[in-house]
Amino acid sequence: MCLVKPILVIFIPEEKVLVAGDVLFYHRTPGFQDAGPLGNKQALQFMRRFGAHYVVPGHGPVTDEAGMTWMID
Numbered sequence: 001m002c003l004v005k006p007i008l009v010i011f012i013p014e015e016k017v018l019v020a021g022d023v024l025f026y027h028r029t030p031g032f033q034d035a036g037p038l039g040n041k042q043a044l045q046f047m048r049r050f051g052a053h054y055v056v057p058g059h060g061p062v063t064d065e066a067g068m069t070w071m072i073d
Contacts, residue, residue, distance in 0.1 A: 007043050011050050018052035026060030026067040044068045 010019040023043050047055075048068050055063050063070075 009047055011052065016051065016053040017056065018047060018050050018054070019056045020047060020058065020068075022058035023047070024055065024057035024060075024063075024068060024071055026055075026057040026063045026070065028057075028059040041072050044072050 007021075007023055009021065009023065011017070012019075023040060024047075048065055051065075053064060055065070055067050057063060057067060060067075
């Protein structure tokens with residue numbers, strides 16, 4: 001049984017843009033119907049490694065790495 005669900009994110013290295021989709025809810029309260037808080041935290045920690053300057057969340061305004069940190073916290 002796999003406890004980690006796959007995620008799909010898009011990173012455009014030339015523009016330093018990361019499209020995080022529903023992995024990131026910035027200034028919104030997420031629902032965890034399909035994923036748990038621990039898995040979501042691990043995905044966000046992984047996405048921070050890209051070093052994106054702009055992060056497009058699934059919900060909320062465009063942000064940067066601080067938005068991912070906000071969600072993790």
